[in-house]
Amino acid sequence: MAGERLLVVDDEESIRDVFADYFGSIGYEVETATSGKDGLEKFVPDRFDCVICDLVMPEMDGLEFLRRLRELDGKTPFFMMTGYPSVETAVEAIKQGAYDYITKPLNFEDVRIKLERALRSRDVERSLKKVTGVLWGLIVSIPIWLILGIVLGIVWKKL
Numbered sequence: 001m002a003g004e005r006l007l008v009v010d011d012e013e014s015i016r017d018v019f020a021d022y023f024g025s026i027g028y029e030v031e032t033a034t035s036g037k038d039g040l041e042k043f044v045p046d047r048f049d050c051v052i053c054d055l056v057m058p059e060m061d062g063l064e065f066l067r068r069l070r071e072l073d074g075k076t077p078f079f080m081m082t083g084y085p086s087v088e089t090a091v092e093a094i095k096q097g098a099y100d101y102i103t104k105p106l107n108f109e110d111v112r113i114k115l116e117r118a119l120r121s122r123d124v125e126r127s128l129k130k131v132t133g134v135l136w137g138l139i140v141s142i143p144i145w146l147i148l149g150i151v152l153g154i155v156w157k158k159l
Contacts, residue, residue, distance in 0.1 A: 009039035036060030045073040055082035077118035
């Protein structure tokens with residue numbers, strides 16, 4: 001899944017740097033944001049393939065960032081990460097539209113696998129939408145072709 005663009009939002013510079021180094025080394029393009037506000041300023045729909053955000057940050061926590069992000073874009077896979085996990089925040093993050101909830105300390109190989117699964121799922125969904133569109137096009141066009149064939153048959157017989 002190399003070449004995919006990630007936005008990492010965390011108030012801790014060391015976390016941002018580790019994400020940028022690890023995912024950059026395996027071919028991802030990583031942009032970082034220092035806060036929820038900074039992340040919202042950098043986020044543009046369809047610019048990023050995935051967003052990874054810390055839950056606990058000053059000014060705007062990860063849940064508020066997620067709510068605002070979903071107003072801009074409801075489809076980009078979103079991962080909430082935290083060093084302070086709780087069932088309540090995990091449930092709230094998933095309700096708000098997070099793809100997954102990951103806890104610190106991070107196992108980057110696990111994060112990579114979850115990220116690739118989310119991106120594959122997104123790609124499959126896009127492919128299904130294209131196929132569905134083509135099928136609907138065929139379903140709608142078949143009666144038109146039948147009518148055209150009947151009309152041409154009548155015209156042909158009269159010639």
